[in-house]
Amino acid sequence: MSFLDKMDDVLKDKWQFDSETPIQAQMIPEMLSGKDVVAESPTGTGKTLAYVLPILQRVDGKKQQTQALIMAPSQELSMQIVNVIREWVEGTDITVTQLIGGANMQRQIEKLKKKPTIVVGTPGRLVELVKAKRLKLHDIRYIVLDEGDQLLAREYRVIVKNLIDGAHEDRQVVVVSATITDEIERVAQQMMDNPIRLKVSLEDMPSSGKVVHSFVKTEARDKTDLLRGLSHLPAIRALAFMNNVDQLRMKEMKLQYNNAPIAVLYSSMTKFERQQTLEDFRKGEIRILIATDLAARGLDIQGLTHVIHVDVPHTTEQYVHRSGRTGRAGEDGEVLTLLSYHEERTYKKLAKPFKPVQKVWFKGKLTEGNSKTVSGQKDSNKKDAKKSQPKKK
Known part of the structure; x- marks a missing residue:
């Protein structure tokens, strides 16, 4: 787990696993080096930590600006990502806010005024907040599309592209999903800078149950x-x-x-x-x-x-x-x-x-x-x- 050597002590201390999963071993070093990534790995193989840890390492919690955006297609997935991040940022200056539809928008606006380090949200609500000039995209340097196959499907494709285009010009974009078709990969590449393609199959998982x-x-x-x-x-x-x-x-x-x-x-x-x-x-x-x-x-x-x-x-x-x-x-x-x-x-x-x-x-x-x-x-x-x-x- 050589990538741990590049992590802050707080993150090292929180790592309680015997070993990393294959997607974590491949993806974390690439993200730490600043590359755009398209990563495919089965459900339940540790993809969330594979992108959360590099983001936590690279953002600066002392800066009063939103630096990372994680998009997800559903409220539940957004909440789960936020819960993972909260567990790992405890004891640090990094903050996270959830921006999902179905929740009180005014309350989310109040939280955005505090300039959270990371925001996690669903596309519809993110667009609403950008149009209302409450979510400023220009400082965001790290963007993740979780369940990227759905976020880059025709329903969300234009919305997601506009959100990415509004971010900092020197941004890192990461797409992760359990399945990525050739079409989704082509769409992703149009929004990214020479992304590296990573793929893990169930056969690559050492501890998968029968x-x-x-x-x-x-x-x-x-x-x-x-x-x-x-x-x-x-x-x-x-x-x-x-x-x-x-x-x-x-x-x-x-x-x-x-x-x-x-x-x-x-x-x-x-x-x-x-x-x-x-x-x-x-x-x-x-x-x-x-x-x-x-x-x-x-x-x-x-x-x-x-x-x-x-x-x-x-x-x-x-x-x-x-x-x-x-x-x-x-x-x-x-x-x-x-x-x-x-x-x-x-x-x-x-x-x-x-x-x-x-x-x-x-x-x-x-x-x-x-x-x-x-x-x-x-x-x-x-x-x-x-x-x-x-x-x-």
Whole structure:
């Protein structure tokens, strides 16, 4: 960990890890040297610290000016980044402020008057504050786009570019994400100065837990009953994904039938509703939390036993993003797909590299069924799969 030699004593003392993760080993020295970086590394591999530590080393907390901007696509991710920074800046002069939509803007303006060293925010609120001339960009020398694949998608691309262009001309720009497509990389390079490209895969992670990829065949109409059954399994703690928020809301009442320990999370919920739902999940009162990809962006939930694909994702990137939320920090996990027959072709293509195994739901238990993997020959017939479904209540 040679990069620690270049850190202040306060940061060295706070480092309590036995070793750095691969993305930290690659990214921290490059950022300390001042290079622009495009970094790709799976969810849960230490990307936040990989960019936070170099920023903390390079900013000057004694200066009364905002020097670093970290952008994130969701309120939850922004809050998590702020919490990490607060833990590391304790005992220093460095200050941090959160600038997110859904929170009191006047209160944020008051905090900006104190010239926080670092600001962390969502694009919409950042633009509002810049237009109101409350957030001054010209002194900002360090910019990070966390979940950069979403921030550089068409929805945010122009907004993000304008924010970067308004910063100090001698700025450092860093883009990090679990997946970065060729298109996103091209867009990023247009906003950066000869960036270095870093990439870490799950195979590069020395302490990743064992993650089993599995699927249960079911009729599409039976997925709700199956989810309710899974929610009563002992010790399950699952984040489940659906593709469509309208379908999610339609299923909400059915999912909670008979007090099943299930809740849904969607982006239009109020900040209080989302926080309450997440708190109930963390306390174990909810065992399965169902969300869309957008609503789950930035959620960092420790100790997930399962990721459940209620709907098969549309892309490999989606599958990897979702699946990477279990099997973190050396823990084992399972990625379970509820596979209806019309989804089989898409699933075979997405999941083939992970060699998924077939399981069956029978008498309230999830057990290995047909031993053939989905990449091989035909599975057991539809009649046998349908028999394994939970009875409707």
